[in-house]
Amino acid sequence: MSVKVENLDKNMAKITVEVDASELDKAIKTAYNRQKKSMSIPGFRKGKVPQAVIERMYGAEVFYDDAANILISQEYPKAYDESGLEIVSQPQVEVVKCQKGENFIFTAEVATRPEVKLGKYEGVTVTKIDTSVTDEEVEEEIARQLKTNARTVTVERPIENGDTAVIDFDGSVDGVAFDGGKSENYSLEIGSHSFIDTFEDQLVGKKAGDDVDVNVTFPEDYQEESLAGKAALFKVKIHEVKAKELPTLDDEYVQDTTDFENVADYKADVKATLEKRKEDNAKRTKEDEALAKIVDKSSMEIPDAMLDTQVNNMINDYARNLAQSGLSFQQYLQFTGMTIEQFREQTRPDALQRVKTSLVLEEIVKEQNLEATDADVDSRIEEMAKRYNMPAEDLKKNVQDDELEGFKKQIAIEKAIEFVMDNVKERAKRKSKKDEEKED
Numbered sequence: 518m519s520v521k522v523e524n525l526d527k528n529m530a531k532i533t534v535e536v537d538a539s540e541l542d543k544a545i546k547t548a549y550n551r552q553k554k555s556m557s558i559p560g561f562r563k564g565k566v567p568q569a570v571i572e573r574m575y576g577a578e579v580f581y582d583d584a585a586n587i588l589i590s591q592e593y594p595k596a597y598d599e600s601g602l603e604i605v606s607q608p609q610v611e612v613v614k615c616q617k618g619e620n621f622i623f624t625a626e627v628a629t630r631p632e633v634k635l636g637k638y639e640g641v642t643v644t645k646i647d648t649s650v651t652d653e654e655v656e657e658e659i660a661r662q663l664k665t666n667a668r669t670v671t672v673e674r675p676i677e678n679g680d681t682a683v684i685d686f687d688g689s690v691d692g693v694a695f696d697g698g699k700s701e702n703y704s705l706e707i708g709s710h711s712f713i714d715t716f717e718d719q720l721v722g723k724k725a726g727d728d729v730d731v732n733v734t735f736p737e738d739y740q741e742e743s744l745a746g747k748a749a750l751f752k753v754k755i756h757e758v759k760a761k762e763l764p765t766l767d768d769e770y771v772q773d774t775t776d777f778e779n780v781a782d783y784k785a786d787v788k789a790t791l792e793k794r795k796e797d798n799a800k801r802t803k804e805d806e807a808l809a810k811i812v813d814k815s816s817m818e819i820p821d822a823m824l825d826t827q828v829n830n831m832i833n834d835y836a837r838n839l840a841q842s843g844l845s846f847q848q849y850l851q852f853t854g855m856t857i858e859q860f861r862e863q864t865r866p867d868a869l870q871r872v873k874t875s876l877v878l879e880e881i882v883k884e885q886n887l888e889a890t891d892a893d894v895d896s897r898i899e900e901m902a903k904r905y906n907m908p909a910e911d912l913k914k915n916v917q918d919d920e921l922e923g924f925k926k927q928i929a930i931e932k933a934i935e936f937v938m939d940n941v942k943e944r945a946k947r948k949s950k951k952d953e954e955k956e957d
Contacts, residue, residue: 518592520599528631528820533613533624534596536588541621544591548583581615588621596625603630606822607829628820633880636814638937641807645943646799650791658787659766666774667761675724676758678708682720683757686731690747698749702756713739716751729753740854804934807941812873815880819872827868828861881933889928897924 521533554564608625682705688698707717714733731751739745764770768779777783836846902909
């Protein structure tokens with residue numbers, strides 16, 4: 518195999534890979550063995566047709582596509598290593614020559630890591646954030662927890678905001694029913710705004726046993742175009758009204774639901790938890806502010822292919838998160854009325870900021886000679902082992918080399934963030950853009 522690298526504009530490069538003809542012959546043989554089971558020719562048993570017969574009937578190129586894919590997946594990783602490039606995108610591959618008896622040639626256009634000229638990253642100013650917790654915030658958090666532990670009971674009174682109404686409903690537009698407009702024994706939380714327009718408001722003051730005509734108008738931008746902007750009538754039957762019955766905050770409640778013995782200790786713990794939460798949020802906010810300023814003062818030319826790769830990664834992560842909640846990415850697009858192109862465009866600004874931030878942090882790692890020690894890696898593996906409830910040594914044995922390198926890189930990045938934050942200057946409140954530029 519020979520590898521030739523040609524540098525292109527805007528941090529792009531073309532890798533030309535030439536593979537010996539004998540390797541192409543092997544790949545064609547592999548492609549034949551994969552396909553022969555599905556090939557049937559009169560005079561031969563299915564799966565027993567000789568390669569030469571198939572090539573005479575269909576042409577030698579019948580196996581070229583599969584053979585090319587086999588060779589590319591086999592040879593590109595080797596070419597990647599041999600090129601010496603810092604590649605930051607998926608390759609755009611093109612087959613140049615695939616002819617039996619001749620060398621196989623393909624090219625791969627890739628984005629390379631752009632040069633980063635760091636702006637000021639020591640002594641960056643960030644806004645000081647108050648992390649103190651008031652008594653009012655403690656009471657609000659306790660009220661939220663009480664609501665979480667509330668019992669739901671049936672009440673014999675008119676519906677109020679916050680109640681749950683168990684209803685049947687049947688919707689129509691101009692007297693014609695529409696898909697999704699009918700349901701029975703549906704539990705609707707009043708005030709949740711999960712139904713369109715003033716649907717929920719029109720049930721307030723009604724009681725179990727009432728029949729209610731609810732008149733609403735679908736939004737102009739409603740995802741179902743046939744209903745957008747249309748007036749609709751819902752025939753609603755109220756079966757039951759349920760309300761949340763909050764428990765009483767006393768020592769007995771505290772002992773039953775927490776690890777504390779009395780209200781005072783419980784409140785002290787709630788306050789400490791809120792303080793920790795505020796401190797964590799403040800830390801992230803200040804990190805984001807500092808890194809955004811460093812990125813803004815740094816210069817780099819991001820190749821489109823690198824940005825596209827980041828967008829694809831973010832979409833794949835988003836799709837995986839949706840799948841965990843039982844929703845496919847295609848369903849999400851249908852519900853929101855967005856196309857994949859619109860979603861990609863919506864994602865690009867965040868993707869660009871992530872790419873720039875990552876490059877800036879990597880450059881700080883280089884400038885400050887930051888690296889992960891063996892002790893750092895061992896500590897990271899121990900943390901993971903605790904999460905997985907397994908011995909650290911067992912986990913360490915199963916860590917692959919590329920995963921280990923990933924740990925080291927992530928730890929070095931974290932050290933870069935720590936370096937930046939150890940050197941920030943805090944100010945009491947946000948200044949004007951002009952004053953910030955002077956300061957930074």
